[in-house]
Amino acid sequence: MALLSIVLPAYNEEQNIANTVSVLSGLLEENGIEYELIFISDGSRDGTFAEIRKAAAENDRIRGAEFSRNFGKEAGIFAGLELSGGDAVVVMDCDLQHPPSAIPQMWKLWQEGAEVVEGIKTSRGKESLGHRLSAGLFYQIMSRLIRMDMNASSDFKLLDRKVVDVLLELPERNTFFRALSFWTGFRTESVKYEVQERQYGESKWSFWSLMRYAVSNATSFSTLPLQLVTVMGLVSILFSVALAIQTLVRYLAGTSVEGFTTVILLILIIGGFLMLSLGIIGHYIARIYEEVKGRPKYIISRVTDNVRGQAVGAWRAQRREHNPAE
Ligand code: UDP
Ligand code: MG
Numbered sequence: 001m002a003l004l005s006i007v008l009p010a011y012n013e014e015q016n017i018a019n020t021v022s023v024l025s026g027l028l029e030e031n032g033i034e035y036e037l038i039f040i041s042d043g044s045r046d047g048t049f050a051e052i053r054k055a056a057a058e059n060d061r062i063r064g065a066e067f068s069r070n071f072g073k074e075a076g077i078f079a080g081l082e083l084s085g086g087d088a089v090v091v092m093d094c095d096l097q098h099p100p101s102a103i104p105q106m107w108k109l110w111q112e113g114a115e116v117v118e119g120i121k122t123s124r125g126k127e128s129l130g131h132r133l134s135a136g137l138f139y140q141i142m143s144r145l146i147r148m149d150m151n152a153s154s155d156f157k158l159l160d161r162k163v164v165d166v167l168l169e170l171p172e173r174n175t176f177f178r179a180l181s182f183w184t185g186f187r188t189e190s191v192k193y194e195v196q197e198r199q200y201g202e203s204k205w206s207f208w209s210l211m212r213y214a215v216s217n218a219t220s221f222s223t224l225p226l227q228l229v230t231v232m233g234l235v236s237i238l239f240s241v242a243l244a245i246q247t248l249v250r251y252l253a254g255t256s257v258e259g260f261t262t263v264i265l266l267i268l269i270i271g272g273f274l275m276l277s278l279g280i281i282g283h284y285i286a287r288i289y290e291e292v293k294g295r296p297k298y299i300i301s302r303v304t305d306n307v308r309g310q311a312v313g314a315w316r317a318q319r320r321e322h323n324p325a326e
Helices: 014-030 048-058 073-083 100-111 129-146 161-169 177-183 207-221 224-252 260-293 314-322
Strands: 003-010 034-041 062-067 088-091 116-123 153-160 188-194 300-303
Touching: 003 014, 003 073, 003 100, 014 034, 014 048, 014 100, 034 048, 034 073, 048 062, 062 073, 073 088, 073 153, 073 161, 073 177, 088 100, 088 161, 100 116, 100 153, 100 188, 116 177, 129 207, 153 161, 153 177, 161 177, 207 224, 207 260, 224 260
Parallel strands: 003 034, 003 088, 034 062, 116 188
Antiparallel strands: 062 300, 088 153, 116 153
């Protein structure tokens, strides 16, 4: 029988784990789906991992790991994929804002041959105004840069084992899960869902963390900002041709005494453009630097008792052993 793995990144979610476990296991058992739940605690500072451990002790289909520090949700997702053994893997938030009721639908589409099933948001649920605005700006920037409609897409997806293996083979450190599964190009279906309200705890995103996420994803997925530098260069060349002509005409007409304002303005404008361009290029160099170092995406400090081997790499080989379906 086919196995479904559910990957749940969790950061300071101690209030949510037990509830999420009971909702998911109830639902999946009801639908007769063979499942495993994989929780990745992203360096939580509360009792999240203790809760995961407790759940794992009660139910052997639940496994989990704890990061040594907060590595971000992307890293959590990839660690979960690495640890998963299912023929299909669903990635979802552990605050149940991604409605579990969509999972049987995704599963059905997968059985019918879909290799990726995207969860598409029909509404964003209740959010504070600030959060809505910053998330809106974030998706606007992302959609432009990646040339995909990111506003409705989310990290709520089902992936076939093939796709998971492709993603795990990617050598890059800075990943953007949401767009990567699209990028792999496998046969994609979608399921619409409404974002639910968060029951316990609060959203982990602040305005600045979203902005950082936007910039980091934009530069990991697009070189458009670099091309922007060229555009700025062209604009200032056009501008300077116009000014040069004006200056020459004035010089020849003998009225070129006071040009001080122009000089100051030119220095400021060109200086600004240059520094901005350097900043953009610098950002990409930083990216290259990070990738070249080749550090792991995450470091695992603890695992639940039913996961053997602490080493990150060792999990690949062991994954199949933990597959209760085999
Ligand atoms: N999350 C994580 N690491 C982080 C931030 C968040 O693993 O650094 C997890 C979090 O526990 C949740 C999911 O990512 O399961 C989505 O986070 P959150 O609910 O805070 O975001 P929102 O739903 O408001 O976009
Ligand atoms: Mg949430």
